[in-house]
Amino acid sequence: MVAPPDNDVLWARGLHHTHGSTPALTGVSLGVREGEILAVTGPRGSGKTTLLKCLSGHLAPAEGEVWFNSAPVHTLSSPSRERLRLDRFGWIDTEPQLVPELTAWENAALPLLLRGTGNRSARHTAMEWLDRLDVGMCARRRPARLDQSQRQRIAIARALAAEPQVLFADEPTAPLHQADGTQVLRTLTAAARSHQITVVLATHDPDVAVLADRTIALLDGRRTGTSASANGSPDAESRAACSLSV
The missing domain is CATH 1.10.8 (Helicase, Ruva Protein; domain 3)
Incomplete structure (x- = not known):
């Protein structure tokens, strides 16, 4: 088990999860830096909600690792994950x-x-x-x-x-009209930046994704796109691959 980089507040490697017999995540890795707003994009059914639930401790992945502030989340008991969500995480659902x-x-x-x-x-x-x-x-x-x-x-x-230190938002403006959704998202992102809240935002709307610092794309439970952060540092998938080759 390899500890994540120090500058990642949230880090995941090789996440797998299934719903019944249907794969929802297949080997997804990522890292999120403190204060970053990360958009997870993809069509409905691509695995966005499952990924957010694994990262936030709502679900335990079938395989893989999730780390928060360099401490493992995937090995915590259900009550400990619940306490973590109350004390350190926030969640905004689609409904x-x-x-x-x-x-x-x-x-x-x-x-x-x-x-x-x-x-x-x-x-x-x-x-x-x-x-x-x-x-x-x-x-x-x-x-x-x-x-x-x-x-x-x-x-x-x-x-x-x-x-919260990390806020997970799963299609948070889905119930809102477009104008209302834009206003609410701007309030949310401005609050996150002013309070140094890390945000992981799931969306299928490209107009929502542009408000993020960085975007990753999912399709059928796999990452299909990698975008470098502003400073050009490698993301978690690249770092994880390096650690596996050592």
Whole structure:
């Protein structure tokens, strides 16, 4: 087992996963640097969601390694991966997954409250993000009284309010109209850059991918394209190949 490079906050090598008898990932390797926004592109069914779930600890890969801050994730127990997701990771799903019994601000503050943050501080932080995403007026409403766009913005506010070290976003603007989606994505990427949040963003939309620092492409569970980072350093797939040849 080879430890990842020091400058990669997230690193994966040789990931394999299947859904039933259908391969979802076949030997995918990558590295993500701290503060980088990485877009994972490809058509529906290409393996984007499975890759994000393996990287974030939602799924344990059938084969391969996942490292976060030079510590292995793939060997952690299920409770330890759950704790890692609460403390260090954020997740934005394609569909907003809100707790129906909670108000908008309570949903946005939920990760902070679960960490033990005081009610007043958690509410203040949640309200700041709801306002930035133009849903502050919904703070006291429950999800059933909101439209899909408002619910998705609250889900995004919840992910950002927790200030995760790595934020995973799986087609986060899918429920939004194009104009709303563009505005929300610009807020998300600006927040990530100002707070040094690393983002792994899955999308099939090239207009979304252009907001990222770097893009990798998947097709049928395999990487089909490699783009160098801005400084021209080799990506994780090249480094992993080198380590295997030593």
